Amino acid sequence: MEVKLLSGALGAEIxxxxxxDSSKENYKKINNLLLEHKVIFFRNQDITHNEQIALAQNWGPLENHAYVKGLNNHPEIVRIVKTKEEKNQWGENWHxxxxxxxxxTKAVILKSIKIPPVGGDTCFSNMELAWETxxxxxxxxxxxxxxxxxSLGAEFFIDNYKGMSGHEKRNYDEYSNEHPIVRTHPETGKKILYVNWTYTKQIIGLDKIESDEILKKIFEHQARLDLTCRFNWTENTVAIWDNRSVIHYAIADFYPGRGLGHERIMDRIAIEGDQPH
Known part of the structure; x- marks a missing residue:
């Protein structure tokens, strides 16, 4: 086994x-890498839907997305599609x-199916390091x-993508929950800065103006480049990230008008998490 670090902050290519191999022994090895590096990548993994599901089940029960239904034969898998004509991509903006x-969600296992020749990298930011700094x-x-x-932040993800129309969308309805701004990782005990630009709307106990000012500073801090890594996808790559410890940003540098209109297809499985504390 070889581990190549992607940055000083987080991320490793394994x-x-x-x-x-979805054995418990292999899972323990992978999970240890995940806890250490927060997001890990495996190239040249031509796994089937069933193999992706079997791998994911090691982490716990699989999650059905709140607003987008999965594949007909594999409801646990959401196929993320950006067509050639679209300039946006599912997962834009830090979240x-x-x-x-x-x-x-505890963790996400994302497999690349079709990757453009240029564009479509994903960035991740370490929220344990964000809290420390x-x-x-x-x-x-x-x-x-x-x-x-x-959940209002999710509206952008489901209403703006023609390529996702192949999946029957669930009825959209707003709901919200309160979480600690600083949560404790249930496996490592580390403190995590648990807010994000897309979904976090207000700090409870502060007036809206003060809350907005503090959140703006936190969001800018979370996006500091020295807290991040950036990954360039190839087909049949699998990414696994600890959704408790990172935020991520799918870069939509697709410009059809400049000849950069490319199709991008990914298969996503999410594992149910625990209530932050």
Missing amino acids: SGIDLK TDVSYNIKP LDEEIKKKIKDKKAIHS
């Missing part, structure tokens, strides 16, 4: 592990998946506070 749920004055203001996470 070689020498076969993801067709952690479904943080508006009572129990947000956060301004001390802001830390004092948000200590023991909670924030509201609203």
